[in-house]
Amino acid sequence: MANGMTGLYVGSSGLRSAQTALNTTAHNLANVNVKGYTRQQVALSSAEYFKIGQTITQDKSYGVGVDTLAIRRVRDDLIDAAYRQENGRLGYYSTQYDAVVEIESLFGELNGVTFEDSLKDLKNAINELSCEPESTIKRSALIQMSTTFIDRAGSIYKGLKDYQTTLNTKVSNTVDRINELGETISSLNKKITQVELSGERANDLRDQRDKALDELSAYAKVTYQETDNKTLLVTLEGFSFVTSFGVNKMGTEDIDGTGLLRPVWEAFNNRAVFNDFEEITAINNNDIGELKGLLLARGNTTADYTDVPVRPEAKDYAGGDTDPQYLADYAQYEKDAEYYNKYIEPSVILSTMAGFDKLVNGIVTSLNDILCPQTTYDSATKLTYTDNNGNTKEIPGCEEITNADGSKTYRYKVLDKEKSSVGMDDNETMGTELFSRKNTERYIKINVNGEDMYVFNTQNQFGSDSDYTLGNIEVNPTAAQHKELIPLSKKNDGGEDMDKAMELLEAWNVKFAAISPSKYAKEDFMSFYDSVVANVATTGEVLKGMVNTQSSMADGYDSQRMMTESVSSEEELQNMIKYQQAYNAASRYINVIDQMLEHIVTRLGS
Secondary structure (H helix, E strand, C coil): CCCCCHHHHHHHHHHHHHHHHHHHHHHHHHCCCCCCCCCEEEEEEECCEEEEEECCCCEEEEECCEEEEEEEECCCHHHHHHHHHHHHHHHHHHHHHHHHHHHHHHHCCCCCCCCHHHHHHHHHHHHHHHHCCCCHHHHHHHHHHHHHHHHHHHHHHHHHHHHHHHHHHHHHHHHHHHHHHHHHHHHHHHHHHHHHCCCCCCHHHHHHHHHHHHHHHHHCCEEEEECCCCCEEEEECCEEEECCCCECCEEEEECCCCCCEEEEEHHHCCEECCCCCCCCCCCCCCCCCHHHHHHHHHCCCCCCHHHCCCCCCHHHCCCHHHCHHHHHHHHHHHHHHHHHHHHHCCCHHHHHHHHHHHHHHHHHHHHHHHHCCEEEEEECCCCEEECCCCCEEECCCCEEEECCCCCEEEEEEEECCCCCCECCCCCCCCCCCCEEECCCCCEEEEEECCEEEEEECCECCCCCECCCCCCCEEECHHHHHCHHHCCCECCCCCCECHHHHHHHHHHHHCCCECCCCCCCCCECHHHHHHHHHHHHHHHHHHHHHHHHHHHHHHHHHHHHHHHHHCCCHHHHHHHHHHHHHHHHHHHHHHHHHHHHHHHHHHHHHC
16 A cells, blocks of 8 residues: 555545435435425546556556545436427417407307307397387387397407406516516526535525526526526527626506506616517417517407408499599508508407407497488588587588599588488487497487488597497487387388388398408308307417417426436435445445554554
């Protein structure tokens, strides 16, 4: 033996290494059920060799035992990266699928009480009325079914808006959580750097940092890299999020007074986190993150029937497809269609809002226009009326037409008294609509050249524009209280107007609109509703398939991680026995060396 104490060095190194391995194994066993914990492993190697001589063929050397190189985590960075990407895609599609399920529940498609029942009941009430237009019972049934129809439609539309508000709150909460995770990673960066620059390995702190990064990957697209000083730099949606100096926090700002929030980067002059004009596809690898999914499902505005553009038809113009007005209207249609395709159609909530409101508006305006047929009246000057306070005001809603000589013509919609039926009352009242706008009279009555004229009114009593949109529609209180005023009788006590009643029924067979710019064919009320529901269902099936696919992929990668990273109690118990035996062997070896040295010293002393 080149050095009498070398044997003790060998034994003590084995003792220390076995003790370290036992401690590591015990630590693994203690954390066997801790989520996010990564199994740790002791890396051993031969200690340094000392040269004591040399022969012709080799060096003469001896070792001094074993060294513990590191206590490392058993983790695969490539699998981590793959899991985080698929986890982000899962978050993106899951939020949108949840929105579809919520919409289906609002329409009653999941519990059997569908809105379609309200449509059928209203149609049946009109069918019954068409047989006896002046029947008080049949008119009462019409009012009742109309009320149910509007209440149910209003409830659905309100539910859509409320869910949009819920998603808006989720956007705010998600932004807050993203910032919290950024602060967590930044704080752990400092602790890890402090520990590891001292020569130790901060494995448990790294586990916490990876766990935070896993959760962050579900909310937005992340990329990351570790610097030489052990700091993890995180980029979120292409922007520096966690840096060496801290966190560039995400904030929110209001979208043009809508009450909806848009995520922005506070550190980058409130620059929007997401590009509204970006096409989101798997090919572009940007269909990632729950936050983006929430924003897409929610939309950036509210929608109604006016957001569904109506394609002009050349046959409705005097000059056909070369008519200047047709060309102008078609150009406007293309702009509206582009807006719809970019901002309305991608959002399951907005597209449903717009389509559903289009349906209700179509039913309401069609029935009203049959009961209160309209024509146009051209005036060289703007028409005025006197309000209840004696003030003279212009009647709103006229269309200004510039004539060839530069003069103006003001075109108004007015009640077509020639085609209008009357009520059953002694005054033979005209112009009583079935559905009205809240706080808005359908007509402003004026006298022109000694004759009463009913001019269509576009403003409510508060002076704001009023339209037949959900939330602003109600069953006309006048018609509900005085059913005899519903205009289904002929003038001059001519009896029941059967033709008008049949026209109400036939309205259900008229193809009034297409559900979206991508659909050329117009549909009647019932098929239009079917298309609204079918679009939601189809979108749901596609999203459900994507959610299932992404769940399988994310779970698959997570399973691979668990096979590598998770603690197996059986394996660790085997390691415990192995390192106990190694510890005992090193201990016995030291005892033998100790006895040998004692024997040598004793013999030399004697």
